[in-house]
Every structure is written in C-alpha cells, then in structure tokens.
Amino acid sequence: MADSKREVERKYEATDATRLPDLGRVAGVGSVAHEGVMELDAVYYDTEDLRLAAAKVTLRRRTGGSDAGWHLKLPVAADVRDEIRAALSETVPARLTALIRSRVLDASVVPVVRLLSARDVHVLTGTDGTPLAELSVDEVRAERLHGGDRTAAWTEIEVELADDGDPAFLDTVGRTLEEAGVRPSASHSKLARALEETAPEVARPREDEPRTAGDHVLVYVRRQAEAIVALDPAVRRGLPDSVHRMRVATRRLRSALRTYRRVLDPEATRALGAELKWLAGELGVDxxxxxxxxxxxxxxxxxxxTLAFGPVRARLRLRSAAGRGGSRRRITAVLDSARHLGLLRALEALLADPPLLPGADAPPGDELTRAVRKDHKRLARRIARALEPQPGPDRDAALHSARKAAKRARYAAEAARPALGKPAKKAAKRLKAVQSLLGEHQDSVVARETLRALAVQAHAAGEPSFTWGLVYGREEAAAEAAERALPGVWHRAARARIRRSSGS
Structure with a gap:
C-alpha cells in the first residue's frame, strides 16, 4: 500500500572537522534526543538518459531505517517535495510506475546510483513536547551503477521539518548552523550530488538567452509542455486544482501553435493541436x-x-453526485490511455525537432507583435458580431465565440510578454478582463440550462419549482449585466492594443 507525505528539508555541507552546535540552544527547542546511527542502502532508478533526475524527480528502493521500501519524490517548491511510499518489493510498484509515466514514456528505468549512508539522527522537540524537526549527519558513499563506475564520498547535514511543522523553524535552525560555520549545500538532493560527482567528463551545453521570435515562442511552448508532463502525477493523485492547471496548459499550448503560425509550421503541428483539444475536453468534464x-x-x-421551497439543496447534491460519479477513475483511464501516451510522445518530438518556419528567425519585436495584433483584430471582429443580435440564443453563441477569441488573444500577449515587455503585459491584463466577463456570461448560459432541467425534474417529482425559477431569473440578470458591461471593458482592452513592434 502506497502512502505519501510532504517533505520539507534543508541540506548543509559538512566535513570531518565539522562540529554540530549545541542544538538545545536553538530558539524553541526544549530537548534534543540522540537516536543513534542507522545504516541506509538506497538504489536510485532512472532512465538511461536520466529523465527523472533532469526533472528533480527521484525514485529509489531503500533498505535500513524505519521507512524501508520504495520512495518516489516529486518536487513541489524549493526545499519541498512530496514523497510517495510503497512497500519493499523486487520491482518498481505499479502505482509509482504510473506516477512517472509522463516523464519516462516508453523508456525502462534501471539502477543508476547506489548510496550507502551512515545516518546519525537527532530529534528536536519543542518545550511542549511537540516534534519540531529531525537533524541528521549523513556520511555518504555513492557508486555509479550506469554510465560509468566512478565513486564519490561526502558528509552532509540534513534538517527535515516534522509533519505539520512551521517552515520558519528551519530558518531558525539554519541560522544556528551558519553561525557555527556550516554552509548550505549546493546540491538540492543526494542523488543530484552523486550524479554530478560520478558523471563522466563531458562538455555541458550552454543555454543562451532567447534572441529570435522562434526562441521566445519555443520557450513558451516548452513551459506549457513541461506543465502538462509535470502535472500528470498530480492529477493522478487527485491534488487540488491539478486538473484545472493541466487543462489551462493544454489550452495555452494549443493556442500558441495556432497564434504563431509563421514561427511553427501549422501543417506539422495540426495533429498535435487536435490531440491537445481532446485532452482539454476530457479534463474539462469535471x-x-x-x-x-x-x-x-x-x-x-x-x-x-423563506424563498427556498422544497428540497432544493438535496436535489442539487444528487445531480452533482450523478454528474461526477467515477470521475477520478475516468481521468486516470485517460492518462493511462495509448492516446495520451502518444500525445506526450508528440510533445517530446516537437521540442526535440521543432518545425520552424522563416518567421522564427525574425526579430521578436516584429514577428510577435504581428501575431498578437492579428489575434487582437480577430477578437475585435467577433465582439462586433456578438453585439449585433438581440439578446437570445444567437447572441449567446456569438458571445461564447468571442470568449474563445479573447482567451487566445490573452494567451498570445502572455507568450509575447518576455519579448515585448510592458505593452504585452498591459494588453494581457485587459484581455483577461474581457475573457472573464465573457466567461461570466457563458457560465450564466450554462447555469440557466441546468436550472431549467432541475425545475422540470422537481415538477415531475411533485416538488415546488418556484426556487429554481427564481434563481433562473437571477442568472438572466447576471447575463444582462455582463452584456451591458462588455462595451466598456472591451474599449479599455482595445486601447491597450500593441500598436507597433517593441524590442528587437
């Protein structure tokens, strides 16, 4: 059975001459318990080209200590990782395999490094007996198992926050250590240090600043593709907002492929765009x-x-439960599907060999401005058409179409912001306001359709439908308010239009 915990820790350099300060004098510490030395033996797994390590993901099989088993660590933020554990077995557990699938694709994972550690553990407890942190001095020996046979050895100090502890306590401990001459480690993990110190001598590629329009577009495309890959395990684990964030990344990437058609060949990316649309649709259901x-x-x-007649909340709960039943299993099935794996392969191929057109070599101030202005004009036409019909289904459909154009124009401006600077930032902000207003209108359209269905169901069941009608009227008023506000919000966005190229 796999379980998980959030790991918040700091690492520090140590040598044979390093002496720990009196930990009992750290502010907030009531007592320090010396737990003794434990021997740990960990084998780290990765693809032959170290895809997991490149993403700061670690997968290991460890014996010794109190938590022997398989550990998968996924980065969350600086000094913060989620650790998913599974029982000790000879092969990688299926659940952990699923959580690294978006990274490794079809590649096998093999043992790459073995770390043998002698861990001297000290538990820091507060004055009220609450565990605060665990400080360990680790003497580490690393053996390269794949890609060479070099070894390395070092000593480090690791301070891990107790469950539900205050991260500020790590700052307090860190100040005490640094006052004693102990310095933070340059490596974010033992594996990273082991790979670096046992790596064969090879020239490292230099990363240049983006210069051309193609450089800037590819930076944006890579960021969205990386978000899709990185969010895959979060969606599988059901983490809050992960589905929404993955859906946004798919939409942003698809929008970039359509907007920057003079940079990336639209013929070569059309199939990928269709698959991104499919994935966004699947994620959007929930x-x-x-x-x-x-x-x-x-x-x-x-x-x-006094205006809530009948079991309105119970009926809404029933409808919600029926609509979302089995949703977690369905999304997992989508991510496990051959189609999704094919999409991930296509993303990898796009980034490895992007189908660049001559526009990619143009100065970003020229090419990106052109693309952003084109999407802006497209939005202007759709808003003009949307304001022509009288209120009703035709206007609703036209406003929904304008909403999609607003989203695309906003994403175009956001992608161009690093190159075009303040004008693109201002345009994106104003376009987001247009998108939000049109989104409010569309949400009201969908809500009214649902409210009508709920009223019909209530009537058929012999329940009062008055409350549903009342809420329907409020949604109608919300849609009318959005329509009245649209001309003014759009006027401000139109004034923020990027009128000429910026930068070079």
Whole structure:
C-alpha cells in the first residue's frame, strides 16, 4: 500500500572537522534526543538518459531505517517535495510506475546510483513536547551503477521539518548552523550530488538567452509542455486544482501553435493541436461540473430561507453526485490511455525537432507583435458580431465565440510578454478582463440550462419549482449585466492594443 507525505528539508555541507552546535540552544527547542546511527542502502532508478533526475524527480528502493521500501519524490517548491511510499518489493510498484509515466514514456528505468549512508539522527522537540524537526549527519558513499563506475564520498547535514511543522523553524535552525560555520549545500538532493560527482567528463551545453521570435515562442511552448508532463502525477493523485492547471496548459499550448503560425509550421503541428483539444475536453468534464456546482450553490446561498421551497439543496447534491460519479477513475483511464501516451510522445518530438518556419528567425519585436495584433483584430471582429443580435440564443453563441477569441488573444500577449515587455503585459491584463466577463456570461448560459432541467425534474417529482425559477431569473440578470458591461471593458482592452513592434 502506497502512502505519501510532504517533505520539507534543508541540506548543509559538512566535513570531518565539522562540529554540530549545541542544538538545545536553538530558539524553541526544549530537548534534543540522540537516536543513534542507522545504516541506509538506497538504489536510485532512472532512465538511461536520466529523465527523472533532469526533472528533480527521484525514485529509489531503500533498505535500513524505519521507512524501508520504495520512495518516489516529486518536487513541489524549493526545499519541498512530496514523497510517495510503497512497500519493499523486487520491482518498481505499479502505482509509482504510473506516477512517472509522463516523464519516462516508453523508456525502462534501471539502477543508476547506489548510496550507502551512515545516518546519525537527532530529534528536536519543542518545550511542549511537540516534534519540531529531525537533524541528521549523513556520511555518504555513492557508486555509479550506469554510465560509468566512478565513486564519490561526502558528509552532509540534513534538517527535515516534522509533519505539520512551521517552515520558519528551519530558518531558525539554519541560522544556528551558519553561525557555527556550516554552509548550505549546493546540491538540492543526494542523488543530484552523486550524479554530478560520478558523471563522466563531458562538455555541458550552454543555454543562451532567447534572441529570435522562434526562441521566445519555443520557450513558451516548452513551459506549457513541461506543465502538462509535470502535472500528470498530480492529477493522478487527485491534488487540488491539478486538473484545472493541466487543462489551462493544454489550452495555452494549443493556442500558441495556432497564434504563431509563421514561427511553427501549422501543417506539422495540426495533429498535435487536435490531440491537445481532446485532452482539454476530457479534463474539462469535471472542471466544468465543479464550476457549475459551486455557482448554483452560491446562488442558493444568496436567497433568504423563506424563498427556498422544497428540497432544493438535496436535489442539487444528487445531480452533482450523478454528474461526477467515477470521475477520478475516468481521468486516470485517460492518462493511462495509448492516446495520451502518444500525445506526450508528440510533445517530446516537437521540442526535440521543432518545425520552424522563416518567421522564427525574425526579430521578436516584429514577428510577435504581428501575431498578437492579428489575434487582437480577430477578437475585435467577433465582439462586433456578438453585439449585433438581440439578446437570445444567437447572441449567446456569438458571445461564447468571442470568449474563445479573447482567451487566445490573452494567451498570445502572455507568450509575447518576455519579448515585448510592458505593452504585452498591459494588453494581457485587459484581455483577461474581457475573457472573464465573457466567461461570466457563458457560465450564466450554462447555469440557466441546468436550472431549467432541475425545475422540470422537481415538477415531475411533485416538488415546488418556484426556487429554481427564481434563481433562473437571477442568472438572466447576471447575463444582462455582463452584456451591458462588455462595451466598456472591451474599449479599455482595445486601447491597450500593441500598436507597433517593441524590442528587437
């Protein structure tokens, strides 16, 4: 059975001459318990080209200590990782294999490094007996198992925060250590240091600053592709907001492929764009349901109790449960599918050999401005068409189309911001306001469709439908307010349009 915990830790350099300060004098510490020395034997697994290490992901099989077994560590932030554990076995557990699938694709994982550590453990406890942190002095020996047979050895100090501890305590311990002459480690993990110190001598590629339009577009494309890959395990684990964030990354990437057609060959990326649209659609089922449920609950909360007739909340809960039943399994099935794996392969191929067109060599101030202005004009035409019909289904459909164009124009400006600077930032901000307003309108359209269905169901069950009608009227008013506000919000966005090339 696999479980997980959030690991917050700091690492420090140590030598044979390093002496720990009196840890009992650290502010907030009531006692220090010396737990003695334990012997740890860990074999780290990765692909032959070290894809996991490149993403700061570690997979190991460890014996010794109190947590022997398989450990997968996924980066969250600086000094913070999520550790997923599984019982000791000869092969990588299936759940951990699934969580690294987006990184390794079809490649096998093999043993790459073995670390033998003698860990001297000290447990720091607060004055009230609450565990604060565990400080260990680790004497490490690293053996390269793949890509050479070099070895390395070092000593380091590791301070790991106790579960639910205050991260500020690590700062307190860190100040005490540094006052004693102990310095932070240059490596973020033992594996990273082991790979670096046992690596064969090879020239490291230099990373240049983006100069051309193609450079800037590829930086943005790579960032969105990396988000899709990195969020895969988070979605599988059901972490909050992970589905939404992956969906946004797929939309941003697809939008970039369509916007920067003079930089990346649209013929070569058309199939990938279709697959990104498919993935966004699959991810959107639950997200759209979640947004709609929250909206309808909020509408009911706004009503005085005297206007809530019948079991309206119970009926809404039933509808929500029916709509979201089995959603976690369905999303996992999507991520496990051959189609999704093919999409990930296509992303890797795109970044390895991007289909650049002559526009990629142009100065970013020229080419990116051209692309952003084109999407802006496209949005202007759609908003003009949307304001022509009288309120009703035709206008609703036209406003929804304008919303999609606003999103694309906003993403185009965001992608161009590093090259075009303040004008692109201002344009993106104003376009986001347009997108949000049009999104509010579309949410009201969808909500009204659902409210009508709920009213019909309530009537058929012999329940009062008055409350559903009342909420329907409020949603109608919300849509009308959005339509009235649109000309002014759009006027401000139009004024922020990028009018000429910026930069070179």
């Amino acid at each position: 997200r759209d349901q979640e947004v709609l449920d929250a909206r309808l609950r909020a509408r009911l909360d706004e009503l005085p109790r």
